[in-house]
Amino acid sequence: MSLFDIFNVAGSAMNAQSQRLNVVASNLANADSATSSTGGPYRAKQVVFNAVPVAGDATGVAVAAVIDDPSPMKTVYDPKNPLADDKGYVTMPNVNVVEEMVNMISASRSYQSNVEMMNTTKSLLLKTLNLGQ
Amino acid sequence: MNRLDDLLQFHHQALSLRGQRQQLIASNIANADTPHYKARDFDFNAALQSALTHDRPAAALATTAPGHVAARPGEAGPAGVPLLYRTQTQGAVDGNSVDVDAERAAFADNAVHYEANLTFLNHQIKAMLAAIQG
Numbered sequence: 354m355s356l357f358d359i360f361n362v363a364g365s366a367m368n369a370q371s372q373r374l375n376v377v378a379s380n381l382a383n384a385d386s387a388t389s390s391t392g393g394p395y396r397a398k399q400v401v402f403n404a405v406p407v408a409g410d411a412t413g414v415a416v417a418a419v420i421d422d423p424s425p426m427k428t429v430y431d432p433k434n435p436l437a438d439d440k441g442y443v444t445m446p447n448v449n450v451v452e453e454m455v456n457m458i459s460a461s462r463s464y465q466s467n468v469e470m471m472n473t474t475k476s477l478l479l480k481t482l483n484l485g486q
Numbered sequence: 487m488n489r490l491d492d493l494l495q496f497h498h499q500a501l502s503l504r505g506q507r508q509q510l511i512a513s514n515i516a517n518a519d520t521p522h523y524k525a526r527d528f529d530f531n532a533a534l535q536s537a538l539t540h541d542r543p544a545a546a547l548a549t550t551a552p553g554h555v556a557a558r559p560g561e562a563g564p565a566g567v568p569l570l571y572r573t574q575t576q577g578a579v580d581g582n583s584v585d586v587d588a589e590r591a592a593f594a595d596n597a598v599h600y601e602a603n604l605t606f607l608n609h610q611i612k613a614m615l616a617a618i619q620g
Contacts, residue, residue: 355502355505355506355508355509356505356508356509358509359508359509359512362509362512362513362516363512363516365516366515366516366517370519373519401521402517402519402520402521403520404517404520404523405552406552406553407513407552408552409506409509409549410506410509410510410513410526410564410569411509411510411512411513412513412516412517412523413513413516414516414517414519414520459519460519463518463519466515466518466586466590467515467516470512470515470516470593473593473594473597474508474512477508477597477600477601480601480604481501481604484604484607484608484611485608485611
């Protein structure tokens with residue numbers, strides 16, 4: 354039954370979008386983390402979405418990978434900082450706060466459309482169940 | 487029995503195709519942020535015409551896994567109508583061709599048509615029951 358597959362499609366998309374939201378949250382939280390468990394400054398993470406067939410023609414979404422943002426790190430002149438190099442510069446995370454906010458809004462809007470899609474499908478299925486009564 | 491079958495045939499085909507189209511549009515909306523994804527849809531009119539006039543081939547290869555490809559190109563789409571790619575209105579740099587507004591409009595439109603079909607079907611069933619029970 355094709356309408357049931359929509360739950361899988363929308364579910365996979367909601368899963369992927371919530372993971373994206375999770376990554377945005379960790380990027381924003383660590384926007385100023387000059388050091389991390391690896392020793393270096395925090396590197397921004399980005400999710401990579403991938404279309405995966407669910408059933409028949411239905412296509413869901415999966416997170417193919419969470420990659421480290423390849424953009425260059427920021428450097429800040431702060432000689433008082435214990436992490437500063439001999440010239441007084443501190444390497445800061447490459448998190449672009451504005452970009453992350455845009456990413457967050459986009460993810461939450463996409464999540465919302467998927468929720469609405471699920472609601473519409475649910476009501477259609479319930480009406481189909483009541484057929485002939 | 488055959489008469490009843492014939493009576494319900496049209497709405498049965500229409501509902502099943504509406505369901506398939508709903509599924510395709512749902513996939514488009516779900517993949518609104520997937521790079522290189524191309525929005526797909528099919529010509530509902532042509533599919534319904536083809537479903538009402540032609541019988542499905544008696545023996546077709548079953549596609550049991552998501553990666554399986556239909557044996558003949560004509561069988562790939564719903565009711566033998568090919569799946570098409572939506573024409574882009576505004577291109578995106580990541581190669582994604584989903585226009586969320588257009589897809590949501592199509593989704594709502596398709597849902598209303600599905601409900602309309604259900605209503606018609608319900609009325610037909612009620613009319614038949616009235617005829618049977620007197």
